[in-house]
Amino acid sequence: MHWIGRSIVVLALIIIVAIMLWPRSWRENEPASRQAQAAEDPLVARLPIAEEHFSGTDDNAYVSSLDNDLTRSLDQMVAAHGEVFEESDAGLQDRLADADRRLSSIKSEIRTAMRNANRQVRLPGQSSPLIMLVVLEGISKEELGFYGHPGATPLLEDLAERGTVFEACYAGPTPEIARYMLFTGSGHSDGDHRENLLAAMMWNSGYRPLLLENGNWIAKSERRFYDDSIHVATNADTHLPELLMQGEAEVRIVANQNDDSSDDVTTARLLAQQVRQMATTGRDRRPAFIQLHWQITATAPEERFRQIADIDQSVGRVFHDLQQKRGGRSMMLVVAGLPTEASVGTEATSLSEQSLQVPLMIHRTRNPHGATVAEPCGLLDVLPTLAEAIGSSRVPPHNGVSLLNWEDDSQRKKVTRVFRWSRPGNANEVAVRQGPWKAIFGATPQLFFLPDDPRETNDVADENQEVLEALAKYGQIEQR
Known part of the structure; x- marks a missing residue:
């Protein structure tokens, strides 16, 4: 009886081997059989043979430019086997491209909906002031009226008289670290200096972040935290705007490209006009967080004075206009300076007070008490200050402190802080x-x-x- 068991085992092994080998031999013989039948049946010749198409490498193979896996695969199949689809509608690939765009749009809307679902909801009665953060890159304290130079910036000086001016606000010994401090609330960086946790916090807190800049330091990947953004490109010689870019759209400033200087449009006035429009025509009722980022590019004293005066007029008037349109509802203005490579001083002076300190002023319409604060603070304090002002529950980790009530001596004297810098290099x-x-x-x-x-x-x-x-x-x- 043992031979019966052995026979069953041998038979089972033969069947297993046959199953493993049969598909391979079938695949190897199928193309030849197809070719043999092609002469007799024209339809067979038109059917694609996978082994013939995918065997080997083809340097001229068609590569689809579509974004989605499904439509890209279909597009490549149509291109690779055009003989099969030659009697089909000639617009098949165009329809695939249109379907790809629609699919990408749907995916984008789904991602936006998922992100919106995680945003903090602004409740009625919750403190939700309109916030303007004005970042002036390359400006010094000596160029601003509220630091003891009357006449340079009269409108900002008027707001500062009813706000809080910080006489010892520290940045970092390099522009990159200073930016990192402002937009992350952290005093040091082991990573990307372009990380923008401030905009992310405002977005997640239910605000509508809007970015307007004439610099270009914010990376494209970080712009996802802004519901809308406008970038102005300026001429290096005239310092006047040449292009206004919003999303994929570009608008050329024709008035600045003729010989008549009477109709020139400055960057400050152009951005101010956009602020008025963007802040009052939102598609939703979320409060606005408006970030204005200016680079003071001129080096000649007269031109710098003109640029700064233009910024003063634009910011002051926009803030006043928005205050009137909001009917007295709460608003907050933060003016912060950032150093540039030219303003941080030489290696020998990079740790001096003049190189490390930058302007900082906060004005709140609901608390118009003028104060000057001598205690040291830093750009890293802007993020927690705004977080407290809006009652955010989505505050990222930081090591700054809120300056919101520092006009009160008893509040700021509770804080004992140490600032530390090392010389670059x-x-x-x-x-x-x-x-x-x-x-x-x-x-x-x-x-x-x-x-x-x-x-x-x-x-x-x-x-x-x-x-x-x-x-x-x-x-x-x-x-x-």
């Missing part, structure tokens, strides 16, 4: 600021009492060794 030279004291640790430690010595010309390290030693522990921390 030389981590062994470090500056530390705490309260009124600033120390620079390098080959020879230096100490300055800033209220009496804002220009850092009088080293008082020998007379204040205890203060220097207290700051030294921060200077020895390894820079992240």
Whole structure:
């Protein structure tokens, strides 16, 4: 009886081998059989043979430009087997391209709907002020009227008199770190300096972020956090706008390309006009977060004064117009400066107060009390300040503090902070600021009492060794 069991096992093995080998032999013989039948039946000759099409490599193979997998596969099939579809509608590929666009649009709408579902809902009665963040890149405190230079920016100066001016707002020793501080609320960066957590927070908090800029520092991938964005390209010689770009659309500023200077349109006025339109014609009722980003590109003093005065008039009038249209509802204006490569100073002065400090002013229509704050703060404080102003529940991790009520002495004196910078390219030279004291640790430690010595010309390290030693522990921390 054992031979019966062995016979069954052998038979099973034969069947398994046959099953494994039969499809392969069928595939190898099928093209030849097709070719043999082609002479007898023309229809067979028109049927595609997969092995003939996909065997080997073809440098001239058609590559579909469609975006979606389904339509791209169909497009490549139609192109590869045109003889099969030669009697079909000649517009088949055009219809596939149209279907691809529709499918991409549907996917985009689905993604937008999913993102909107995660946005914080602004409830009636919740604090939802219209917020304008004006970023002035390449401007110094000495060029603004509310820092003691009356006449340069009268409208901003008027708003500052009913707002809070921060006399010691710190950025970073490089423009990249300064931008990172402003838009992430963090004092240091191990990653992409273009990350924009501020716009993401406003978007997720139920706001409608709008971006208008004459620079181009915001990466395309980060623009997804703005419901709308406008970029103005300026002429390097005239500093006047040449192109206005919104999405895929471009508008050429013809008035600035003729010889008649009387009808020139400045960048500030062009962006101000767009702000009025975008802030009042939204498709939804979400409050607006308007980010205006200007680069002061001129170097000649007269041209710089003209550019800054133009910005002052534009921002001041737009803020006033929006306030009237909103019928007295709450608004908030934040004016912040950013350094440029030209404004951060030389390597020898990159840790000086003049290189590290930037302008910062906050004006709130519901709290029009003028104040000047001498306590140090930083650009990293803008994000938590706006988060508190709007009552956001979607605040990203940060290490700044809110400046919202710093016009009140009792509020800001609760905060004891230490600011630390290392010289770019030389981590062994470090500056530390705490309260009124600033120390620079390098080959020879230096100490300055800033209220009496804002220009850092009088080293008082020998007379204040205890203060220097207290700051030294921060200077020895390894820079992240």
